[in-house]
Amino acid sequence: MIRVSPLIIHAAMLALASSGVGNFVYSHHMALSSLRTVILAAGQGTRLRSSTPKVLHALAGRPVLSYVLDAAHGVSADPPLVVVHPSHQEVQAFVEASGGIPVPQRESRGTGDAVRSIPEEFRHADTFVVLSGDTPLVTGDTVRNIIDRHAATGNAATVATFRLRGMNSYGRIERDPQNGTVCGIREARDRGEESGNEEHEYNAGLYCFASDHLFAALEKLTPDNAQGEYYLSDVIGLLVPHGVGTFVLDDAEELAGINDQRDFAKVEQVMRSKIADRLMDGGVHLVDPATTYCDWDVHVDAGTTIQPGCVIQGKTTIGAGCRIGPYAQLRDMLVGSGCSIGSSTLEESKLGAGVTVGQYCRVRTGCTIDDSVYLGTAAEVKNAHIGARSFISHFSCVLDAEVGTDVNVGAGTVTCNFDGTSKHRTIMGDGAFIGSDSILVAPCVIGKHAYVGAGSVITHDVPDDALAVERNQQRNVDGWALRRRAHMSIQDQGTIPSPTPLEPSS
Numbered sequence: 001m002i003r004v005s006p007l008i009i010h011a012a013m014l015a016l017a018s019s020g021v022g023n024f025v026y027s028h029h030m031a032l033s034s035l036r037t038v039i040l041a042a043g044q045g046t047r048l049r050s051s052t053p054k055v056l057h058a059l060a061g062r063p064v065l066s067y068v069l070d071a072a073h074g075v076s077a078d079p080p081l082v083v084v085h086p087s088h089q090e091v092q093a094f095v096e097a098s099g100g101i102p103v104p105q106r107e108s109r110g111t112g113d114a115v116r117s118i119p120e121e122f123r124h125a126d127t128f129v130v131l132s133g134d135t136p137l138v139t140g141d142t143v144r145n146i147i148d149r150h151a152a153t154g155n156a157a158t159v160a161t162f163r164l165r166g167m168n169s170y171g172r173i174e175r176d177p178q179n180g181t182v183c184g185i186r187e188a189r190d191r192g193e194e195s196g197n198e199e200h201e202y203n204a205g206l207y208c209f210a211s212d213h214l215f216a217a218l219e220k221l222t223p224d225n226a227q228g229e230y231y232l233s234d235v236i237g238l239l240v241p242h243g244v245g246t247f248v249l250d251d252a253e254e255l256a257g258i259n260d261q262r263d264f265a266k267v268e269q270v271m272r273s274k275i276a277d278r279l280m281d282g283g284v285h286l287v288d289p290a291t292t293y294c295d296w297d298v299h300v301d302a303g304t305t306i307q308p309g310c311v312i313q314g315k316t317t318i319g320a321g322c323r324i325g326p327y328a329q330l331r332d333m334l335v336g337s338g339c340s341i342g343s344s345t346l347e348e349s350k351l352g353a354g355v356t357v358g359q360y361c362r363v364r365t366g367c368t369i370d371d372s373v374y375l376g377t378a379a380e381v382k383n384a385h386i387g388a389r390s391f392i393s394h395f396s397c398v399l400d401a402e403v404g405t406d407v408n409v410g411a412g413t414v415t416c417n418f419d420g421t422s423k424h425r426t427i428m429g430d431g432a433f434i435g436s437d438s439i440l441v442a443p444c445v446i447g448k449h450a451y452v453g454a455g456s457v458i459t460h461d462v463p464d465d466a467l468a469v470e471r472n473q474q475r476n477v478d479g480w481a482l483r484r485r486a487h488m489s490i491q492d493q494g495t496i497p498s499p500t501p502l503e504p505s506s
């Protein structure tokens with residue numbers, strides 16, 4: 001990311017419009033000596049009907065606010081100011097952890113009041129860029145573009161706008177019908193009844209202000225509107241005599257705001273398709289991008305195929321040449337190259353190269369699975385280290401274990417890790433062979449190259465190279481089945497009526 005402070009703008013050529021609106025040309029070098037970004041995030045988010053603050057809702061695995069913070073960090077080295085609700089302590093903590101400065105707004109009295117909450121000590125910058133905490137699709141490039149335009153025009157304010165058709169909740173840009181200059185912004189609730197499907201120009205909620213004009217105008221705001229709030233959008237009308245410009249965005253989607261759950265779903269869809277595009281541009285084969293849900297912080301190397309229905313979350317990294325899914329779920333995983341993962345669930349673990357995870361497996365937290373390990377159908381592992389080339393066969397449950405290299409864990413083996421009070425570990429040495437359906441009661445050490453006979457319940461350590469068998473001696477009873485069948489047939493004739501009639505029915 002490019003960080004510019006103080007912001008030096010080398011303007012090449014922009015079209016110059018006469019009226020202080022629209023397009024401008026400038027061919028000199030302009031310098032904005034200091035610039036501060038402000039993100040408004042103190043709203044209650046009532047329309048979302050959720051107890052979680054709106055800006056902390058997870059969007060593609062990260063809080064909504066984190067994307068706006070990224071855009072702000074991208075345009076100024078000075079920490080962004082984030083206006084927060086005083087009761088939203090989690091928001092304040094998140095802002096601090098993300099390198100921003102939380103600015104409490106005492107009461108939610110509107111977007112204008114939010115900007116007015118900025119204390120004197122932070123008002124020194126010449127230029128203020130205001131962003132909304134609920135527009136996570138905004139990019140640093142767009143913010144830079146509006147700053148460029150603002151610097152080029154020398155206006156008191158520049159507001160980003162987009163054109164939309166149909167009813168919506170955005171503030172509408174009002175222009176003089178004679179000369180097209182901006183007169184102000186009219187909020188949806190103050191416009192009264194609307195009908196039709198006409199296209200209009202709306203406020204995107206992204207502004208650039210000359211600070212002295214901004215703070216002077218904020219003092220003149222009145223809550224004389226349908227919501228009884230101090231609208232930041234009213235500052236635009238107040239600054240018209242000092243010059244107001246617009247920056248019309250081609251893509252209305254980028255500044256889409258999240259107000260209700262429907263908006264949220266739409267934004268999430270756009271975000272997901274951006275992520276899918278990024279992965280595909282990086283050479284990942286998404287068989288069906290529409291049903292592949294990858295979080296923002298997911299990284300996949302080129303040449304990996306992701307089958308439909310996969311959900312890849314958190315900070316998951318997947319190497320090259322893997323085959324994932326269909327219907328695999330991965331969260332916070334580190335996957336090496338050349339792995340094959342079936343319809344399984346994996347979380348907070350690390351796979352080496354060439355690992356096979358079969359169908360319906362569960363790789364729970366804290367596993368390190370080395371190269372070329374094989375997990376058969378429905379195997380479950382947790383808090384375990386599995387050495388290279390080991391097999392954990394189907395229906396095995398290997399919990400709290402240290403498994404060496406080239407170990408064969410037969411189908412249905414269980415490490416009994418819990419004694420009712422505490423958890424214990426099972427250790428299997430290199431080259432050990434555990435017969436199917438064995439129960440290894442931890443703490444327990446199976447020595448290197450040792451064998452455990454199938455079906456054994458192992459409660460004591462097994463030395464290296466030994467065979468442990470723990471089961472009753474097999475007894476074969478000759479002719480038993482024959483005698484049983486004979487007994488059954490006598491019983492059938494005597495007590496149970498035969499299901500087939502003796503005579504054919506007429």
Ligand code: UD1
Nearest residue numbers: 040041042043108109110111114133134170171203205257
């Ligand atoms: C606002 C604009 C509207 C614009 C739209 C773009 C106003 C009055 N309206 O409407 O013109 O088209 O954004 O998305 O500015 N906030 C505070 N403190 C408050 C109130 C809000 O910090 O007292 C924050 C919110 O958390 C939110 C942002 O400001 O992040 C915008 O507030 P919101 O209520 O969502 O405004 P909109 O109705 O979307």
Ligand code: CA
Nearest residue numbers: 134257258259
């Ligand atoms: Ca909004």
